[in-house]
Amino acid sequence: MITINFFKDSNYSLDEEKLKKAIHETLIKNNIKDATIDLAVVGENKMDEINKKYYTKDEKKHPVFTFPKSVVADFVYPKDLKNYLGEIIIADYEIDARGEELAAHGTLHLLGIHH
Numbered sequence: 557m558i559t560i561n562f563f564k565d566s567n568y569s570l571d572e573e574k575l576k577k578a579i580h581e582t583l584i585k586n587n588i589k590d591a592t593i594d595l596a597v598v599g600e601n602k603m604d605e606i607n608k609k610y611y612t613k614d615e616k617k618h619p620v621f622t623f624p625k626s627v628v629a630d631f632v633y634p635k636d637l638k639n640y641l642g643e644i645i646i647a648d649y650e651i652d653a654r655g656e657e658l659a660a661h662g663t664l665h666l667l668g669i670h671h
Contacts, residue, residue: 558583559592566599568648570655578656579644582663593666594643595659603647619650620658622665641666 560576575595583591598606603619611618624642644662646655664670 557590558588561592561594563594563596565602566597566648568597568599568651570597570648570651572597574656575646575651575659578659579663582660583667586664586667586669588667590639592640593663596643596645597648597651598645599648603645603649606645617647619647619654620662621645622662624666 558580560579562572562576564570564572572595575597579593579595583589583593603617606621607617610621622642622644625640627642644659644666646658646662650658
């Protein structure tokens with residue numbers, strides 16, 4: 557079973573089902589039928605904080621971050637949850653233009669596919 561937990565830290569209006577569908581379809585295309593992923597949509601201020609903390613290569617703002625189980629296991633789920641892949645965080649200001657694309661992109665990264 558595929559489980560996608562959705563968290564929203566933004567007042568932005570969006571269709572969470574479209575984002576979940578993009579993740580679900582990406583998992584199925586990669587032969588994953590049993591997984592849990594956390595998906596969070598955050599506002600610009602929170603995404604700026606995440607960019608400053610986790611991306612220090614240049615001044616470019618990244619609209620999506622992925623944190624695999626190895627990074628978040630201690631504070632989100634216990635390490636023994638074998639099918640937990642990790643967390644995808646997407647900036648709300650990119651949802652309309654590229655939300656589904658970013659959700660799929662983040663899912664690939666959690667699967668270890670870096671393209």
